Amino acid sequence: MIERVAPSLWHRMRDESRQEQNDLCLALVPGESHFNFIKMYLLSHFCDHIRQFGNIPRYSTEIGELAHKTQIKTQWRQSNKNDAARQIVHSYGRQHAIRMRLFNLESVKCRDADLSGDVLLHLDRTASTMTAAAPVVSRRVLKGRREGMSNVVDFSRISGVSLDIIYPELIPYSRHNLPAAHRLPQDHAMLRSLPVELLRT
Amino acid sequence: MSDQANHTNLAGDQKTWPVYITIENLPWARRNSPASMAVLLLALLPIPPNLSKSSKADQRQRKINADTLQDVFELIFAPLEHVAHTGIAIDCADGKVRQCFPILSAWIADHMENVALHGLKKNACPKCKVRTHELGTNATSHRTRDYARYQRWKQENQNSGSESDNDHIMCDNLGIGENIFHRLNRVSASDLYKPHVLYTIYLGLFKHMMDWIEGLLKKHGQLQAFDEVWKALPPYPGFLVPKKAYPEVAQWQGQEMRNLGRGIFGVLAVALRQPGGAQVIPFKGGLGCIRTLVDFTMMAQYRSYTSDTIAYMEDYLDQFHKLKDIFLEF
Numbered sequence: 001m002i003e004r005v006a007p008s009l010w011h012r013m014r015d016e017s018r019q020e021q022n023d024l025c026l027a028l029v030p031g032e033s034h035f036n037f038i039k040m041y042l043l044s045h046f047c048d049h050i051r052q053f054g055n056i057p058r059y060s061t062e063i064g065e066l067a068h069k070t071q072i073k074t075q076w077r078q079s080n081k082n083d084a085a086r087q088i089v090h091s092y093g094r095q096h097a098i099r100m101r102l103f104n105l106e107s108v109k110c111r112d113a114d115l116s117g118d119v120l121l122h123l124d125r126t127a128s129t130m131t132a133a134a135p136v137v138s139r140r141v142l143k144g145r146r147e148g149m150s151n152v153v154d155f156s157r158i159s160g161v162s163l164d165i166i167y168p169e170l171i172p173y174s175r176h177n178l179p180a181a182h183r184l185p186q187d188h189a190m191l192r193s194l195p196v197e198l199l200r201t
Numbered sequence: 202m203s204d205q206a207n208h209t210n211l212a213g214d215q216k217t218w219p220v221y222i223t224i225e226n227l228p229w230a231r232r233n234s235p236a237s238m239a240v241l242l243l244a245l246l247p248i249p250p251n252l253s254k255s256s257k258a259d260q261r262q263r264k265i266n267a268d269t270l271q272d273v274f275e276l277i278f279a280p281l282e283h284v285a286h287t288g289i290a291i292d293c294a295d296g297k298v299r300q301c302f303p304i305l306s307a308w309i310a311d312h313m314e315n316v317a318l319h320g321l322k323k324n325a326c327p328k329c330k331v332r333t334h335e336l337g338t339n340a341t342s343h344r345t346r347d348y349a350r351y352q353r354w355k356q357e358n359q360n361s362g363s364e365s366d367n368d369h370i371m372c373d374n375l376g377i378g379e380n381i382f383h384r385l386n387r388v389s390a391s392d393l394y395k396p397h398v399l400y401t402i403y404l405g406l407f408k409h410m411m412d413w414i415e416g417l418l419k420k421h422g423q424l425q426a427f428d429e430v431w432k433a434l435p436p437y438p439g440f441l442v443p444k445k446a447y448p449e450v451a452q453w454q455g456q457e458m459r460n461l462g463r464g465i466f467g468v469l470a471v472a473l474r475q476p477g478g479a480q481v482i483p484f485k486g487g488l489g490c491i492r493t494l495v496d497f498t499m500m501a502q503y504r505s506y507t508s509d510t511i512a513y514m515e516d517y518l519d520q521f522h523k524l525k526d527i528f529l530e531f
Contacts, residue, residue: 041337
C-alpha cells in the first residue's frame with residue numbers, strides 16, 4: 001500500500017534521499033585526496049601583493065566585524081522592524097554626521113579659535129560623556145507607574161542607584177538643560193524631598 | 202577607497218549584506234579604532250534566497266539574482282563613475298578644499314563574496330587564471346585575469362545568442378553574472394582583491410591544517426597527549442588559555458584561531474616528542490610543514506618588509522609546498 005504524503009513533503013523526502021545518495025557516493029571515493037583548495041592557492045599571491053601594495057595587515061582590517069555590531073545590529077534593534085534596511089542606513093548616517101561635527105569642533109577648539117560660549121559648554125559635556133568612563137551607570141528606563149515613589153530618595157531606592165551618583169548628575173543637568181524658571185534646587189538637602197514628577201523632561 | 206562586504210546574522214534568522222566604505226589614506230591604527238568612525242555603512246545589499254540544485258528554473262533565477270546585484274552596484278558606484286576622471290572638490294580636515302580623484306582601490310571580503318562579485322565560479326582565483334587542478338601547486342606564473350575581455354566576450358555572446366566556441370575563455374572558471382566593477386574608470390578589477398590574513402589563513406588554511414593534524418595524531422595514537430598539552434597551556438598576556446580540549450571546540454572564531462596559531466607549533470612539538478621507530482619520518486615532516494606554515498603566517502603580519510623578509514616568506518611557502526605531502530592522506 002502506498003502511503004499518501006503531501007507533495008511538498010514528498011519533494012523534501014526525495015531531495016533528502018538524493019542528498020544521502022550523493023554523500024554515499026562521495027564517501028566511496030576517498031582516494032581523491034588533493035590539495036586543490038582555493039585557500040591553498042591564494043597564499044602564493046601574498047608575496048607579490050607585498051611587493052606591489054605594501055604590508056598585508058593594512059588591508060586585513062577586521063573593523064568590519066565590529067562595525068556589524070555597532071552599525072547594524074544595534075540599529076536594527078532600534079528600528080521598528082518595518083522596512084528596517086532603510087532605517088539602519090539612515091540612522092547610522094545621522095550618528096556619524098553628529099560625531100564628525102563634534103570631532104571638527106574639538107579640533108577647532110584645540111587650535112584656540114574663539115567659539116561662542118554655548119558651543120564650548122556643549123563640547124565640554126560631550127567630551128566628558130565620551131571619555132570619562134568612571135561614572136558610567138548602566139542606563140535603565142523605568143517603565144509604567146511605580147507605587148510608593150514620591151521623592152528622589154524613593155527613586156534611588158527603587159532604581160538601585162545610590163544618591164551619591166544621582167545628585168552630581170542632577171545638578172549640572174538642571175543647570176545646563178532646564179529653563180531658569182524650572183531649575184532644580186542646588187543643594188542636596190533640598191533635592192532629597194524633590195517630587196519625582198519634576199525629574200521628567 | 203576600500204569597501205567590504207560581509208554577511209551578518211541578525212536576530213530571528215534575518216540576514217544583511219552590508220557594504221562599508223572607508224578612505225585609504227588613513228593611518229592603519231586610526232581606521233581600526235571604532236571611536237574614530239572611519240568605517241561608514243554605505244548600503245545593505247539584497248540577499249537572494251538560497252537555491253538548492255541547478256535545475257532549469259533555478260538557472261533563470263540565478264541569472265535574475267546576478268542581474269539584480271549588478272543593478273544595485275551600478276546604483277552604488279554611479280557617483281564614482283565620472284569623478285575618477287574629472288575629480289571633485291572635497292573639504293579636507295585641515296580646512297582646505299582640494300580637488301580629489303576618488304578611486305575604488307580595494308575590496309575586502311571573504312572568498313565566496315569576492316567570487317560572486319567578480320562573476321566567477323567558486324574555485325576560481327579572482328586575481329589570475331589558475332586552473333582548478335593546479336590550486337595545490339606553488340606555481341605563480343599564471344596570467345592575470347583580463348576582466349575587460351570577459352566583458353566583451355559576454356556581450357558578444359549575448360548579441361549572437363549562441364554559445365561561442367571560445368574554449369579558451371570557458372576554461373577560466375567564469376560563473377553566471379558579470380564583474381560588478383567593470384564600469385568603474387581607472388580601476389583594475391584584478392587588483393581589487395586583497396589578501397586577508399583572517400579570511401585566507403586563519404579561517405581558511407588553519408582549518409585544513411587542524412584536520413591534517415588531527416588525522417596525523419589519530420593515526421599515531423597521540424591525540425590524548427596533544428589534548429593534555431593543549432589544555433595545560435599557561436596564560437600569557439595577549440594569549441587566551443584554551444578552555445576546551447581541541448576537538449570539543451565546535452566553532453572557531455578569529456581570535457581563537459589566532460591563539461591557535463601562536464600555540465599550535467609548541468603544543469604539537471611536545472605531543473610528538475617521543476616518536477617510535479617508524480614514526481620518526483612522518484612526525485618530523487609534519488612538524489616541519491606546520492612550522493613553515495606558522496612562520497609564513499607570522500611574517501605575513503609584519504608591518505614592514507625588506508627584500509630579505511620577503512625572500513624568507515617565499516622560502517617558507519616553498520618549503521611548505523614541498524613538505525605538505527605528508528598530510529596528503531588526511
